[in-house]
Amino acid sequence: MGKKHPFLKKILLLLAGLLVMTLMALTANLFGLIPPPPVPPYRTTGQAASVANIVEYTDFQCPACRNASKTLRAIMAANPGKIRLTFRHFPLPMHALAVPAAMAAECAGEQGKFWEYADMLYDNQQQWTGSARAKDTFASYAKTLGLDERRFIECAESPRTRAVIIRDDLAAQYRRIDSTPTFFLNGRKLQAGTKALTEELAIMGLAMPPEVK
Numbered sequence: 001m002g003k004k005h006p007f008l009k010k011i012l013l014l015l016a017g018l019l020v021m022t023l024m025a026l027t028a029n030l031f032g033l034i035p036p037p038p039v040p041p042y043r044t045t046g047q048a049a050s051v052a053n054i055v056e057y058t059d060f061q062c063p064a065c066r067n068a069s070k071t072l073r074a075i076m077a078a079n080p081g082k083i084r085l086t087f088r089h090f091p092l093p094m095h096a097l098a099v100p101a102a103m104a105a106e107c108a109g110e111q112g113k114f115w116e117y118a119d120m121l122y123d124n125q126q127q128w129t130g131s132a133r134a135k136d137t138f139a140s141y142a143k144t145l146g147l148d149e150r151r152f153i154e155c156a157e158s159p160r161t162r163a164v165i166i167r168d169d170l171a172a173q174y175r176r177i178d179s180t181p182t183f184f185l186n187g188r189k190l191q192a193g194t195k196a197l198t199e200e201l202a203i204m205g206l207a208m209p210p211e212v213k
Contacts, residue, residue, distance in 0.1 A: 036171035039086055040164075042109040046076070046084030052201055055086045055184040057172045060102060060121045061095035061129055068181045068194040069122040071212055075198070078207045087118070089168040090180055097134050100156070102165045104138040107155035111147045120144070 056072075058065040076083050091098030101121055108117030120141045121128075128137045135156070142152040155161055172182070175189075183190045183197045190196040202208050 036088070036175075037167045039088065040106075040109060042112065042114040043087040044084065045115060047081055048084065050082055050084035052079075052083045052204060052206065053086075053186050054083060054197070055088060057088045057090040057168075057177050057180060057182040059090055059092050059095055059098045059180040060105065060118070061098040061125065062092065062180045063125070064193065065181045066122040066125050068197075069119070071194055071198065073119070074209045074212055075201060075206065078209045082206060083201075087114075088172065089165045090172040090177060090182070091165065091169060092180060097129060097131075099162070099165055100135060101128070101138065103161045104135075104142070104152075104156050106161050106164055107152050108142060108145065108147060110155060111152065113145045113147060116145055117141060 054072075056068070058068070072085065076085065089102045091102050105114060105117050105121060108114055124137075124141075128134045131137060138156065139149060139153055143149055179193075181193055183193070185197060185200050190200065198208065198212055
């Protein structure tokens with residue numbers, strides 16, 4: 001008869017338990033049962049009691065996201081105090097600089113300039129997209145905003161910052177989001193991007209500026 005190995009049996013049972021827990025967590029995420037990771041306060045703008053609570057999954061290298069950013073800025077300016085916007089990263093695989101751009105925005109956020117930096121990335125998208133020196137360009141934006149450059153560069157190269165982007169990306173994939181921009185309005189996913197969002201906001205009675213109509 002072969003010898004019994006109780007220690008090995010315990011290890012196998014532990015591994016089996018971990019596997020089951022992992023599969024349960026993944027399944028729960030796929031069906032939206034587990035909420036996405038918390039968003040840093042600097043990635044949310046607007047009042048908590050706003051009429052419209054918008055969550056946007058977006059990519060800084062995406063042209064449609066650049067256009068959506070301009071639209072959202074105009075609508076929020078026309079409706080002060082009525083819209084709360086939360087930003088979530090979803091860098092698409094075909095955009096080689098989307099992750100570095102998202103990391104740069106996170107680092108600007110840590111210094112209190114997330115939205116200003118995000119606007120610079122969108123407004124200058126054609127300048128840095130495809131550039132071999134995009135990281136230098138990102139650093140120059142930080143300098144323009146008066147950020148601590150050394151702290152910014154260290155943050156933009158940190159695995160910790162990359163992990164923040166990966167968490168948002170996984171949350172988007174678990175929710176079967178496959179394009180950018182994707183919006184959730186008051187908890188409900190919209191299927192047709194920016195057009196659907198503006199139509200829904202208009203139905204809710206929010207003012208639409210001339211450049212949006």
